[in-house]
Amino acid sequence: MPSLPSLGLRNRAARGIARAVAAPTPSPAYVIDCGVYVDGVRLPGTWSHSAAIEEVRARGTGFVWIGLHEPDEGQLNVLAETFGLHELAVEDAVHAHQRPKLERYDDTLFMVLKTVRYIANEKLTANSEIVESGELMAFVGREFVITVRHGRHASLGQVRAQLELDPEQLRLGPAAVLHGIADHVVDTYLEVTEAIQDDIDEMEAAVFAPRTRLEAEQIYLMKREVLELRRAVMPLAKPLQRLSEGYTPLVPEEVRSYFRNVEDHLTTVSERVASFDELLTTLVDATLAKITLQQNTDMRKISAWVAIVSTPTMIAGIYGMNFDVMPELGWKFGYPATLLVMLGACVTLFKIFRRNKWL
Known part of the structure; x- marks a missing residue:
């Protein structure tokens, strides 16, 4: 100024x-x-x-x-x-x-x-105020x-x-x-927007970094605080414009040009706040997509382990029905052969899932 x-x-x-x-x-x-x-x-x-x-x-x-x-x-x-x-x-x-x-x-x-x-704030919580x-x-x-x-x-x-x-x-x-x-x-608006810009940059880096967990609630909290800033900034544009245009004789011509300069600075702040809102909306979408992807990955792992465990469970269930006439009941190698079949099936399934990056 x-x-x-x-x-x-x-x-x-x-x-x-x-x-x-x-x-x-x-x-x-x-x-x-x-x-x-x-x-x-x-x-x-x-x-x-x-x-x-x-x-x-x-x-x-x-x-x-x-x-x-x-x-x-x-x-x-x-x-x-x-x-x-x-x-x-x-x-x-x-x-x-x-x-x-x-x-x-x-x-x-x-x-x-x-x-x-x-x-x-070192860490954002539901009660944090930015x-x-x-x-x-x-x-x-x-x-x-x-x-x-x-x-x-x-x-x-x-x-x-x-x-x-x-x-x-x-x-x-x-x-x-x-x-x-x-x-x-x-x-002071400019100073606050610069500080918020740093916070949003850190959030953006955390969202798109691998193996990081950023809760969507933290982004929603930042979005709430940006809205608080927006309510302070946006309505001020009209009063400054009126002061710079000769709304009252209490503001002489020598001062009006300085109000126009303040109005220009406010425009810069308004543009920053609008960009914050759009960027935070994008980060929310990216975070939700990342959470969905993580959930899908977890479900694949769970499904893979269920398939591995279900194979020996099925074999043990069949031979645990205690019928009198069943194949290999009288075979002396029946027990170790069954264990080997179970182990072989589990190892085979594990390798298949690992090769397909389910585990």
């Missing part, structure tokens, strides 16, 4: 940007971070959400970026009153379990993204960005730090933050 040009800080303190007063009220525990950004530079101090937006409105420039982690309805309603968030979007952000989407409420954008994380998913919601207005994160992963601390190192990008406003978040999420 190309980065926007950065012009450095250029002695912003001399331009009067560093005027900031620390808020008297500390941030609640569910607030991960709250920062005020003016002309691409974060103002020093610890801010409450109300003090932060007041500072921005008093200056008439800049924006607030607030990061939340799994707030409840009451906690998010406090911010909704201050920033004018729509009640339907607030409800979605609290309860999560949403598909990726983009909605516009008056002068506010509400975007939902699915986050994913790859979990390595792709752990979470959710990330973003409220974007002219003066603020509010992110709500659900799940134990997908922290935005790295995104915030990278953006703060590039004041020229932050100067573009909340839309640049939304781009940074979407870019980060799609980059």
Whole structure:
């Protein structure tokens, strides 16, 4: 992903940007971070959400970026009153379990993204989890960005730090933050697909290697996890396309091209996920065919041994009927001759089956 040009800080303190007063009220525990950004530079101090937006409105420039982690309805309603968030979007952000989407409420954008994380497993079982998913919601207005994160992963601390190192990008406003978040999420998709590709390559090698036993349940499990990834990736294409096409004036022309780049990366991920699904279906068919072939081989071996054992059993059964008049009953060589016939028949059948590769 190309980065926007950065012009450095250029002695912003001399331009009067560093005027900031620390808020008297500390941030609640569910607030991960709250920062005020003016002309691409974060103002020093610890801010409450109300003090932060007041500072921005008093200056008439800049924006607030607030990061939340799994707030409840009451906690998010406090911010909704201050920033004018729509009640339907607030409800979605609290309860999560949403598909990726983009909605516009008056002068506010509400975007939902699915986050994913790859979990390595030494051995796959029915309870194994390969792709752990979470959710990330973003409220974007002219003066603020509010992110709500659900799940134990997908922290935005790295995104915030990278953006703060590039004041020229932050100067573009909340839309640049939304781009940074979407870019980060799609980059994690790429990382997860690369890890899954390695797992599928190992499965493919095991399926087509001789004398290996790979249970079909393991492939079905991988297919289930790929579907989980697909539910996160595929619906995001439409929101990114709308952002890149000027869906809202909140996204300036300078940022739209960067959303198009993220959309291209998402297309790459979508193609990989689709190929995973097709390849896993092929591996399932190959595994079932291999199991069927193994079963046929086992049945041939069983049939061969049954034929070998049935020959002496038949002879012993005939001579065990204890009739008074039977051939060779009175012959003194009858017993050893019968044993030799049994042994000869078994050896002959064994050689025939071995030559035909049944044994």
